[in-house]
Amino acid sequence: MHTKERDTCCPTPRASSRRKNNVVECESCGLYGMCKVAGLDAPVPDLIDEIVGRREPVAVGQNVIAAGATFGEIYAVKSGSFKTYVTMASGEQQIIDFYFPGELIGLEGLSEGSYPHTVEALEASSVCRLDFSKLNVLGERLGEFQKQLINALSKRARQDQWVPLLMGAQNAEQRTATFLLSLSARFAEHELPSVRFKLPMSRHDIANYLGLAVETVSRMFQRFQSMDLLEVHGRHVELRDIDAIRVIAGLNNINAT
Amino acid sequence: MHTKERDTCCPTPRASSRRKNNVVECESCGLYGMCKVAGLDAPVPDLIDEIVGRREPVAVGQNVIAAGATFGEIYAVKSGSFKTYVTMASGEQQIIDFYFPGELIGLEGLSEGSYPHTVEALEASSVCRLDFSKLNVLGERLGEFQKQLINALSKRARQDQWVPLLMGAQNAEQRTATFLLSLSARFAEHELPSVRFKLPMSRHDIANYLGLAVETVSRMFQRFQSMDLLEVHGRHVELRDIDAIRVIAGLNNINAT
DNA sequence: CTACAGCCTTGATGTGTATCAATTGGATCA
DNA sequence: TGATCCAATTGATACACATCAAGGCTGTAG
Numbered sequence: 001m002h003t004k005e006r007d008t009c010c011p012t013p014r015a016s017s018r019r020k021n022n023v024v025e026c027e028s029c030g031l032y033g034m035c036k037v038a039g040l041d042a043p044v045p046d047l048i049d050e051i052v053g054r055r056e057p058v059a060v061g062q063n064v065i066a067a068g069a070t071f072g073e074i075y076a077v078k079s080g081s082f083k084t085y086v087t088m089a090s091g092e093q094q095i096i097d098f099y100f101p102g103e104l105i106g107l108e109g110l111s112e113g114s115y116p117h118t119v120e121a122l123e124a125s126s127v128c129r130l131d132f133s134k135l136n137v138l139g140e141r142l143g144e145f146q147k148q149l150i151n152a153l154s155k156r157a158r159q160d161q162w163v164p165l166l167m168g169a170q171n172a173e174q175r176t177a178t179f180l181l182s183l184s185a186r187f188a189e190h191e192l193p194s195v196r197f198k199l200p201m202s203r204h205d206i207a208n209y210l211g212l213a214v215e216t217v218s219r220m221f222q223r224f225q226s227m228d229l230l231e232v233h234g235r236h237v238e239l240r241d242i243d244a245i246r247v248i249a250g251l252n253n254i255n256a257t
Numbered sequence: 258m259h260t261k262e263r264d265t266c267c268p269t270p271r272a273s274s275r276r277k278n279n280v281v282e283c284e285s286c287g288l289y290g291m292c293k294v295a296g297l298d299a300p301v302p303d304l305i306d307e308i309v310g311r312r313e314p315v316a317v318g319q320n321v322i323a324a325g326a327t328f329g330e331i332y333a334v335k336s337g338s339f340k341t342y343v344t345m346a347s348g349e350q351q352i353i354d355f356y357f358p359g360e361l362i363g364l365e366g367l368s369e370g371s372y373p374h375t376v377e378a379l380e381a382s383s384v385c386r387l388d389f390s391k392l393n394v395l396g397e398r399l400g401e402f403q404k405q406l407i408n409a410l411s412k413r414a415r416q417d418q419w420v421p422l423l424m425g426a427q428n429a430e431q432r433t434a435t436f437l438l439s440l441s442a443r444f445a446e447h448e449l450p451s452v453r454f455k456l457p458m459s460r461h462d463i464a465n466y467l468g469l470a471v472e473t474v475s476r477m478f479q480r481f482q483s484m485d486l487l488e489v490h491g492r493h494v495e496l497r498d499i500d501a502i503r504v505i506a507g508l509n510n511i512n513a514t
Numbered sequence: 515c516t517a518c519a520g521c522c523t524t525g526a527t528g529t530g531t532a533t534c535a536a537t538t539g540g541a542t543c544a
Numbered sequence: 545t546g547a548t549c550c551a552a553t554t555g556a557t558a559c560a561c562a563t564c565a566a567g568g569c570t571g572t573a574g
Contacts, residue, residue, distance in 0.1 A: 024447050081457035095466040102447030104409050122457040146403045153410035190359030200338035200379040209352040213562050470532050
């Protein structure tokens, strides 16, 4: 199964310069196909260097992407690792995901034109950078259909960012609040009623999705109602104080889709 | 903000035939761009009907997609709603996500060639279907670069499916097990050591990501070690019994990425 | 309109995990 | 090599939520 594992573990060899193991070869990199297409397979044509930065080093704690920055590049992790996070209203950071060699960072920024979260190196790492603005991919070089497909995929990737926020919610109250907000936001995105709507799923389904007990979901709804944040009649719901719900969810400042 | 909300709530009008509200117009549909490109904007050319099924009705509880089925189509929710789930080793279903009008279903199947989870209607709904096999999108009509980009995006969408599994995990033990497995799987995907590796992130980061306390993460690692499933020395980890860990995680039969 | 059935709510108790507190261990740097 | 500091472990207590149990409501079908 794991025949030729290079292992950096345990007695670290004391080489003079820090030796980085666990580097993905180009063949195993998420950017490989694109690099190859761009003609970057073998001896490097100079013009390619304008588009793909190769193996740029990143120091521990350094940010490759800052949340909110304008989209322009995607990165492939060559070695090392990264975490991505958003900063909550409380100032705490909520980790969204981790990234490892061969994986791509930054795709979430494609649809909206800005990166939704910050990307920080967990250790001394290196990345390859693919410059979208210079490639002008979404412009002339991409057919309309493909453009739409890519947009749809990118949007989905961003939409999924709600889920880690749900995970990060420590208590049932926060989770339920976040759930309601995510529903509302998704409805609004397609111009459906987003303040007063009918929950299509059962309490059982909600509980399953949120990792809570059915009874707890019910109690949270009741609690919100008693706080005048919400009006619930069975599956009919009206958000009466969205801002307050956002505060409870802890994402007052977060611009999650 | 929400100017022209049509509302289906509360005193439901007793029309003879069930009136379905909350139908997205084509303009607001996730498939819109693609339909438009395909020439489906106005009066429908017959040949288009081969590719796009329009407003096909789906009954409550009916499956639009079965987990594991061969990828061939994507669907846009026209009205109604859906849930997606995987069936766990225990036979219980773990809900991955919900889908609402205007959103696209099935994109996750693009990269691997099969759908990772089952899609079931929560109510009487309707969908538009876009037939990929007939469009042959990934074949001749798509440039190599775009193909790679779409693949990367689709892969990412699928990778995110780990997260709901983490959410669904009721207790800290399951979450930690699932976390370790997801790391291992992601390493393996790029031919990095996946049995014995170094955790690049702190316990603090792991706890934040899993929605647990640092101490709990530590205790879980210790517990696994005492069960001989794991060997931990600080950030160095070796999975000694992956199958057993899968059992604990509850996804013995799941083929998550 | 009435009756049934499943869904949802409400209450009481136990357990898993957060929290608080203190110690140990490991990595970094002089 | 040794000192320092932060990370990780380990233990004790409190609380939030799961679980068990029962009753009320809503929607559906006859």
